[in-house]
Amino acid sequence: MSPFRGIALKLCAVFLFTIMASLIKATSDLVPPGEAVFFRSFFAMPIIIGWLFLRGDLKTGLRVKRPMGHFWRGVIGVSAMGFGFASLGLLPLPEVTAIGYAAPMFTVLFAAVLLGERLRAFRLSAVGLGLVGVIVVMWPRLSLDQLDDVAMLGVACVLISAVLRALAQIHIRKLVATEETSAIVFFFSLTATSLSLLTIPFGWAWPGWFGFGLLAASGFVGGVAQIFLTSAYKHAEAALLAPFDYASILFAILFGYVFFAEVPTAMVLIGSGIVMAAGGLIIWRERQLGLKRGKARPGMTPQG
Template sequence: MSPLRGIALKLTAVILFVVMASLVKAASAIPTGEVVFFRSFFALPVIIVWLLWRGDLVAGLRANRPELHVLRGVVGVGAMGCNFAALTMLPLPEVTALSYAAPLLTVVFAAVLLKERVRLFRLSAVGTGLLGVGLVLWPLLTVSRVDDTALVGVAFILTSATLTALVQIHIRRMVRTEQTSAIVFYFSLTSTVLALFTLPFGWVVPTPAEAAILVGAGVFGGIAQICLTSAYRHAEATLLAPFDYASILFAILIGYAFFAEVPTVQMILGSSVVIASGVAIVLRERYLGLKRVRARPNMTPQG
């Protein structure tokens, strides 16, 4: 384990995902299904090269339960498509902040679907975090600013967050039988195939500049996925999780520099509340995990 290397890889992944989102936003004239195709298809060569370099290509191509990968692909591509659609309708910082609802919803779904025990602390943190999401939404939905585009954009990003949370629950089940490399590879493969079903809905021939942007989104997305996966080989998930929230800083900077998007006070306050809630949950889980580890030496052989 090398925690510093893990943190460096996680931050690199976070930055690259924001860059990918920025490229998707820059290609807003391209149909969303076509963007999903480029994002998925051009990530595949990057992933294959990574698997070859690791000597893990065989594991990456072995699917013990293919139906799990198909389901992960269907739900995951829905989450990706909704996120990309939201980027064409809402400012980058707002989309980034609202996507933080996903880990909060994951706690709820874990309790409902996996029957995980959720204590009062986590429930309180989730409730507080959802209030933060409401703060972010408020300036988008006030009577003076509300329009159909904002409403649809909000619906898309909240749907994306919900589907992302469901994907996280599904992956928790998948890792019991599937290798991480297989999950990464087959998601890109299945999302590429599924994106082709949107062809009848009006794909366009991109300009050279648009094509470069779309290919870049795929390459950056693939590299980001690899960095994210590699980060967890060097550090614990509870240590790395809070660094997800660094994405809001890069989203604000890129949104302001390239899209002239100025974050609202409510967005910053709401994001701060959501981030604080998420970090509180992570730190609490880390504390309980350490507490369980310390208690094991004192347990009898029967437990």
């Protein structure tokens, strides 16, 4: 384990994912979300296949035990990606990023309902605090004197994407019991590429060569980001790396200002801070519980 390398890889992944989102946002007026999903998935495939080949995991990545599990993970993940990409064309990048922080909160709730994980009062309180932060970010959009149909549609798209991303995480937790990580990564890209083609009847468009380049770049960047993210967890524990997800708001503010002239509002900054505090509390509590479980294990009987 090399914690500093893991942190560096995680920050690189978050940075690249924010670049990918910026590229998608830049082309939101040129192509519909379904077409953007295709480019993001298709052009990530060579990167992922090359990575699996170099690791010697290509055969493993092509071998699955639960093909329908991968299919449904793909359906959920592609839908989440589509709604997320749609929101980028409707809202400022920092706002999309901040509202998207609801996904980990939904994951905690779904884990309790669908996986039977114990939902302790501390964690439930932190989830509630996180959702309050998300509401703070959205509040200006909910004010009666500032109602904007386009913005409200954007908020709805981000929230739907967050719910679907949380469901995808629950599905992945089930898949990892029988499937290799390389298989999950490879077949998601394959499924996403295939399913996105079903949106052709809803109107695809030629984005021009410059737009084509941006969309292709989103795929390459997204593929590299996925590799960095996967590699990070080989060098450091998930509990250590989790807080660095929140670096995305800093990158989103930077890119939003530089490339789209978007200045985050005070409500976005305050709400983001609340969500980050809530996420930090959950991570800290889970780490404490993990340390206690680790200390208890040596004294356990074989039955636990």
